[in-house]
Amino acid sequence: MRKIKDIIKLGLIAIAVYSFSSCTDLDEAVYSSVMSDNYYRTKQDIINAVFRPFEGIYSTVNQANWSEECCADQLITPSRGTWWVDGGVWAKFHRHQYDDLVEERWNQEWNSIYLTIAQANVILDDLNRLSPDHFGFTGEEWDGFKGQLRCIRAYQYLRLLNVYRYAVLCTSSDQAINKLPENQKQVEPKILFNFIEKELTDCLSSLPTKNGQSGNGIQQGQCTKAFAAGLLVRLYLNAEKWIGEAKWNACEEMCARITKGDFGYYAVAQNWYEAFDWNNDTSNEVIFAFPSSYGMNHWHMLQNHRTVYGRSMPYGSANYLDIEGDGERNPQFALSPSYDNQNPPQLFTYELGMVTQKFLKYPGDVRYKQYKNTSNKSREGMFFLEGRVPNARMNGGYAYDPFNQYVIYLRDQVGRFEGKAPEGIISNLNYAESKYENGDFNSGLYCVKYPFYSFTGGYFAESDYTIMRLPEIIYSQAECLIRLNRVDEAGKLLNSVRKRNYEVFSADIAYKPEGNVKIDLKEMLDEWGREFLNETRRRTDLIRFGRFQEEWWDKPKDKDDHYELFPIPQKVLEQNKYLKQNPGYPDIIR
Structure with a gap:
């Protein structure tokens, strides 16, 4: 099936993002000297331009994942001996110690968000002065292009509202407008909230409805009415935290519109992995996904630093998966441990984190199995669980650490076990404490959400990156119903998704009133964590439930709640004298 990625040819154009510095005063270089009058010559040029910001977002999905998962309770990046120390930055994420305003990772998301906003502004302004007739488009198609840009821009502003709360609202590429002092200042969260709400509400009329009942097909990678509605769900679901006004009824009503088909046909898949599989453009569960393929872009599954899932596997697993064509795995995102380093190990008593125990709470979970490729395009299991990693190329048939010093034996613990991991023994007591700095290549289990099929089988890295799927809407509606004291309705909704995850969906697993x-x-909150483990949302959920400040593994209880927001990066503050630092963080001397 031909996807939108095959006709858009993302990444082939250079947009003059001259409004980037105007939005945030970052004094960035102009990315292209090509003027738009010279660029727009054909119908394809318009399509390329409209979808250029989409590629910019997809190429930086790792940054949102750092913010959402690395400072939450479920995923960790412990040291692996000398690997993944990185100046302690991952430990700082995890422990909520991001007061260091010069750390590059605090800068990257702010900058990349404004870059794509600036691109969208440039192209929207161009479309407003160009004629659709000149390029062979109808007025409806032209309005649809504008809707695509407004929706993806709102998506980025939603991220700013979530992560920073106080942001510059920039909707023009006109430097004379953007350089005005009042347009370089941050706006109040309510103003940003209202802007996002209006943009997305307008998009409900300009964007296309999903076609048919066989997934998004060639609409994969395009904003649809359902995606705009789903972003409104996210806006309303978090409104009480973001602007101090609960929007549970509005959220529940929008969820109901999506689930009953007002914006196209969507359905929960019969199995948990369909929305992540190689052909997920045919899944009716997927509402929006960025198109991916090994031959073109597959940022979320890469081995390099832009990845989300390419580093969510243990070292030495490439041979086991037959994916050696993309290099050996570099293990970054492991599961937070459930066990201390006593011998025999003892369960921690934390309420948060404890990922394996949350899955073991209900028996027969088909997700909680060892990941295995059953063919070159089918799989089972969602985890690398305790034990050795098969590797036929190594002596003994199992994977070794990168220095060939010991066979890797994965444990639901963090410690310098090295060659004594099968016995659970840490020989060097200096590294016995369970904490970030004391990890090795045995430390932590792994969640493999997306399939990594054989590199030579033709389906490697073909899974599109799912940003929104129907269970999110159902879970959002259920949460609203709980908060509105309609608990039985919430239980039924959750069961409609959960029933696929268990070999026998018994009464002792089902929520009341059906169980x-x-x-x-x-x-x-626990169920959000099970269903959406490693899907770039855990921080937001913890904050909404008022539990982000609590203690979990290797993180004491926060002194206050200012870490719910990230600091405005130092470079950004230095380059825009009108910006103010978020509360609780050290400001720069101006």
């Missing part, structure tokens, strides 16, 4: 299990806000 025996009580559903409350504490259980709702």
Whole structure:
């Protein structure tokens, strides 16, 4: 099936993002000297331009993942001996110690968000002065292009509202407008909230409805009415935290519109992995995904630093998966451990984190199995669990650490076990404490959300990167219903998704009133964590539930709540005298 990626040819154009510095005063270089009058010559030029910001977002998905997962309770990046120390930055993420305003990773998301906003502004302004007739488009198609840009721009502003709360609202590429002092200042969260709401509401009329009942097909990678509606769900779901006004009823109503088909046909898949599989453009569960293929872009599955999932596997697993064509795995994102380093190991008593225990709470979870490729385009299991990693190329048939000093034996613990991992023994007591700095290549289990099929089988890295899927809408609606004291309705909604995840969906697994299990806000947060593990949202969920400040593995309880927002980076503050630092962080001397 021909996807939008085959006709857009993302990345082939250079847009003059001259409004980037105007939005945030970052004094960035102009990315192209090509004037738009000279660029727009054909119908394809218009299509290329409209979807250029989409590629910019997809290429930086790792940055959102750092913000959402690395400072939350489920995923960790412990040291592996001398690997992944990186000046302690990952430990700082995890422990909420991001007061260091010069750290590059605090800068990257702010900058990349404004870059794509600036690109969208440039192209929107160009479309407003160009004629659709000149390029062979109808007025409806032209409005649809504008809707695509407004929706993806709102998506980015939603991210700014979530992560920084106080941001510059820039909607023009006119430097004379953007250089005005009032347009270089941050706006209040309510103003940003209202802007996003209006943009997305307008998009409900200009964007296309999903076609048919066989997935997004050639619409994969395009904004649709359902995606705009889903972004409104995210806006309303977090409104109480973001602007101090609860929007549970508005959120629940928008969820109901999506689930009943007002914006196209969507359905929960019969299995948990369909929305992540190589042909997920045919899945009716997927609402929006960035197109991917090994022959073109596959940022989320790469081995390099832009990855989200390419480093969510243990070292030495490439041979086991037959994916050696993309290099050996570099293990970054492991599961937060459930066990201390006593011998025999003892369970921690934290309420948050404890990922394996949350999955083991209900027996027969088909996700909680060892990942295995059952063919070159089918798989089972969602984890690398405790034990050795098969590797036929190595002596003994198992994977070694990068220095060939010991066979890797994965443990649900963090410690310098090295060659004594099977016995659970740490010989050097200087590295016995369970903490970030004391990890090795045995430390931590792994969640493999996306399939890594054989590099030579033709399906490697073909999975599109799913940003939104129907269960998010159903879970959002259920949470709203719990908060509105309509708990039985919430239980039924959650069961409609959960039933696919268990070999036998018994009464002791199902939520009331269809089963025996009580559903409350504490259980709702746990269920968010199970269904959406490693899907770039955990920080936001913890904050909404008021639990981001709590202690979890290797993180004490926060002194206050200012770490719910990230600091405005030092470079950004230095280059825009009108910006103010977020509360609780050290400001620069101006």
